[in-house]
Amino acid sequence: MRRAGAALFASALVALMLAPLALVFGLFWQLGGESVRAHLIEAVHGRLGVVLFALVLLLSVGAMLACRLHRAHVRQAFTLAEEIELIAGAGEQLRIREHGPASLRAIERAVNVLAARREALRADVAEQVAQAQRSIEAERNRLAALMGELAQSVVVCNLDGRILLYNARAREQFRGLSASPQLADGSELIGLGRSIHAVFERDVIAHGLETVRRRLARGDDPAVANFVLGCGQGHLLRVRMSPVLAEGSREPDGFILLFDDITSQFVSEARRDRLMQSLTDDNRASLATLCAAAEQLAREGGDASQRARRIAEVRSEATRMGERFDTAAAELAEARRARWPLEEMHATDLVDAVRVRIAAATGVAVEVEQVDDVWLEADSFSLLQAVAFLAWRIREASEAYTLSLRLLRVADKVCLGLGWSGHPVSEETVAAWEIESMRAADRVLPTTVREVIERHGGEMRFERERARGRIWLGMMLREAVARPDEAGARGVPLADGRPEFYDFDIFDWAEDARVLDDTPLSALNYTAFDTETTGLDPSGGDEIIQIGATRIVNAKLLRGESFEQLIDPRRALRPESIAVHGIVPELLAGQPTIDAVLPAFRAFVADTVLVAHNAAFDMRFLQLKEASTDVVFDRPVLDTLLISALLHPNQESHRLESIAERLGVTVSARHTALGDAIVTAEVFIRMLPLLAERGIRTLGELREASERTFYARIRY
Template sequence: MNPKRKLALAAATACLFVFVLVAATAALMLASEAHGGGGRTPEERIVALVVVALGAGTVICWTLVKLHALYVSVPLRMAEDLLATVAHGGLRLPEEGSEELRVLARAANQLLAVRDALEHDVAERVREARASLEEERGRLAALMTDLSQSVVVCNLDGRVLLYNQRARQELSAGSDGNTLGLGRSIYTVFDRALIEHALERLQQASLDQSGADTRKLIGSAQFVTATRAGRLLRAHMSPVLGGDGQHGARVGGLSITGFVLVLDDVTSTNERHGRRDALIQSLIEGGRGPLGSIRAAGEMLSDFSDMDPRQRDRFLGVIRDEARALSAHFETAAAAFSNDLRERWLLEEILGTELVAVAARRIGEPRASDRRVLAVKTEEVDEDLWLRVDTFGLLQALSYLALRLQDEYEVREVRLSLTRSGQLAQLDLSWLGTFMNNETAMSWLQDPMSIGGESSPLSVVDVIERCNGEIWFQRVRVSHRAIFRTMVPAAEAPKDLPRAIVAAAEGDRPEFYDFDIFTWSAVSHELDDRPLAELSYTVFDTETTGLQPSQGDEIIQIGATRIVNRRLLRHECFDQLVDPLRPLSQQSIDVHGITRELLVGQPTIDTVLPEFQSFCADTVLVGHNAAFDMRFLQLKEKQTGVRFAQPVLDTLLLSAVLHPNQGSHRLEAIAERLGVSVFGRHTALGDAMVTGEVFLKMVPLLAEMGITTLRQAREASERTYHARLKY
């Protein structure tokens, strides 16, 4: 109930009480005069008057409370529930209050059921209409996923609209946080001047050819740049044309509304070319001296045929020594560059365990021409070992050798193992008991492979050499085991996403408002007039060692996700454990389940906060009971030098704005009212996900109340009772 209504009700109650008191007084006075005073003293009449007035006042107050609860509070709660139900189908009003209100609730529920049926029918028709669109989107997603190149699509402001996983891995590696994400600026990765120069070239080219066929005008711009991790990228920029663009050059009635970046990592190619140039230079410089000496000695021997034998031997010795030195120089250069020459063959990076699993499945598959099945066992396999090989060729070679063992030696079982041997990976195909001589084994390795009636011009040796490796046959007489042993270079594990654990205190956290989140900083007001639906948000939560940030409790986990274009981006998450450098209480462990053992070896808050600040840059922070979490961040400003100056919205306060008559504004209660499923409670990322879903449900409800901008949401939150509480 708003303050004006409360004031009016209080005034009406006071007036009614005064009226009853005056009426009771007049009635007593009339009764006393009618009976001649009744023999009562004035004091007795005053006491009787007070007793009657108090009784009448009590009856009046009780009656008003009951009437207010029955005809004011229940209808107000019903109205709030009805608004939430209208916004989110499938919910029904509780039937409570007087019989008239229950009849009204039943009628409203019937209308809601009809509305839900109509919405279901409309939704079904929309789903059918979007079937082809979703199919196209699925194809696009598959294409983007399978591309070996990085692809990023941006609007003209540099905001990322689309990217593939390859781009996320390459452009986020080596940064302080997750620099690439939907709605984020590409200028956190690339130099703004470089992108703007390329865009200017695209726009100028479009203007120069504005009279030609639009389909032939989609030119491109290319440039080379470096990432923060030191990787060298070749970028190919193409324009995105649209009919409703506000900026850029007009092309055949269309406008450049954005751009596509296709990125190739040319670091290894550039390094290989550098090594090649250095090799050529070393051959030139290193060969000039020996060749000059050989030439001079040869000319002397040719010009002076009657030379003294001892002098002739010295010149011949010079030729021999210089030729040996030159030969050794060439051998060294050839060995150094041999791997680079082999790199021209397309090789793939694969986790060794995946290669062994695929090989075991392929070897063990029954053949249509033979009912026999070759059993395959895997022995020791290094789960962290990565290989860079011709996967298809290597699998073909292993299958060829295993099936030939079955056909010619009736081997019933083979074993696969993969281990690290220094800088190499050792892949063994072994079997027990069957004798094979070295000559037969070598012929198998050098013969063209034939599997299932299909022949290949390549031999096993050819395939292994493409992988920069070696293969040989050996016997272990003690264990009666024979082995085809393959040695290939081990690869470095691909750079993964920035460090993150993809995986709360004692009882419910208190509602801390001992600092003002509404005037947190001047920067936080820059977005005040932007519509809520157009902003990007970082929804976050923390888990802590306790509930007293000012008394030494620390953050032990930060979880966050992002909202862009009114969508919760579940794949763009920040979830990091933090070593608090202090003990955890058993009460807090019982709530969030994070033990001291899980925190050992985790980064400290000094490392995590800069990464989290990078993750939530250029967004509005959203939390439930956000002041509790912000208090922890505020207290770490001096220690870490990190300050979160962006705006903050709190779903607890927004719930109080939307539903002021509800008794609880806990996250579970809000989620239940808005039809949001609760999962992962008391984990930082789980709570952040639920809070994000709740916030998305709140935005249209706030719009119905006329709260559409960030400023209006903050001011409405500030007026709630909960925002005035001090702890």
């Protein structure tokens, strides 16, 4: 395009130089008589060679002059305009190199003076802002120190489940639950802007939020949800969810999760429970034998007074032992229940949740028959799983597509009953359902219905209603001792006295409600990445030997959340590639292979837009591994090479070093995967305001504009 402009300028200049000569010749030809025309023709024929030579010389000189003038004035002006855009957009401490004609040098000097004055003003404003923020920064440092010292894992999320705050304990705890804990840094499950749903099922979080909202509406304080759930690698976590409230509102705009890993505690206590249960059961059998022996002694002959005295002693001792065992068994059951947090819940709330859960999980219609005004203690999430599982089993066994539901007070218990008509089901079948591992969708859960019922201090009941030809399956639950105050008079509102540490932009995100291409660039999460390889021919068998990546959230580089892993390519390295990246074969010995690394890298980039420099090269290596690893990188991809060509088409070079120099980015650790990823991320962050100035504000607009550049046609 620059060459076409220069050629057009040269042609115009030559035409301008020849125009007077042609005008004079035309005037003589038109105004002169026949003799004048004859003299002109004779002169041209006589000196044709000289005229042609002079004409060619004139054209050459004109073309050279035109090119010089175009380079000095037109092209240099366009380049100057791009450099001024850089300084105006994001170019702190950038200056224009003074060169070219005097007229442009004067403009360049004036721009540099203005840039220096602007930097002085910026420095003054920055100092004032820094002074105003010191107290806030001190509070944040105190919060960071406090979070770092907490023994509990703490994660703060917005309503979409995006993580906006977590402590080191949480990062360490959930890293051990990842699919590839043996990999280097970057296999963590959590990070700023990432989704908590990568760790916990969406249904668990949604159920906890619903419980919190219900308690907020009722005025409870604290309005929290407690539950125990299974996590990866067989871990059990005790979870406490509490809301983050906007000022003056009772509607949460986020939530706080506190975690305790109770896996080892639960395993040891379960072992102790089994021992105590065995001891209790065995001694009950011994007591029964002792009582039977006493009765036999009573029936035998002998001195009546002595026999009666001995029998009374045996019975008394057996009774006292039985009472002690009953007390121990009751305390054991209470201790088992205490390990699983039970929340107070009104009968109508539980019935509504059960009805919705059964319909969603099984498609069975539910008719509510009777609900008493009663409060109960329940681990609502595990209880809903158990009820949904039983409803599914009932539908399979009896082909019943309508269930009756009731919740009644029975003495000091609460009975949650499922009733149905259809093929009969035996008590033995129901007993088998109790000890079977529960299922949810296509997953097998780690608990059984019986374990859930025992956790609630209850039992299963089986009843036939012969008059109406129905079967009832009841779960006995504990009634709450103290009922919550409906007026919410048990404490001050949660919003009062709570420190304001939650002014993060992520609170306002709602990515799921928007189409990705229509999402503003400023609202997206990014992963900048780079690869080092055995060579430059992916289709010819070259392999990836290192992947490095870092995350960008809210246009900020998160250096602490990075991915860096060496990879054994199982082939020789090309000497020319070693000279570039410095990775020798000895460093790759014993490293994981690409099929082990790509799943962890795919998890790291989940829910983000990929950013790379010359992304076509890196993506080609990843695409060639899809068939062998079943790992597909289907996230949107942006290329800083294409963006640079879009923003600055008149620059000579679009190499990463050249772009970094233009944008004032310091280059370090070049030609290491993580080092290049960090430079790419910093370059991309500085490109965002320049794109906004050109009216490119959404992902779709940037992708369309990038694809129109020349470099977008490069293929590997």
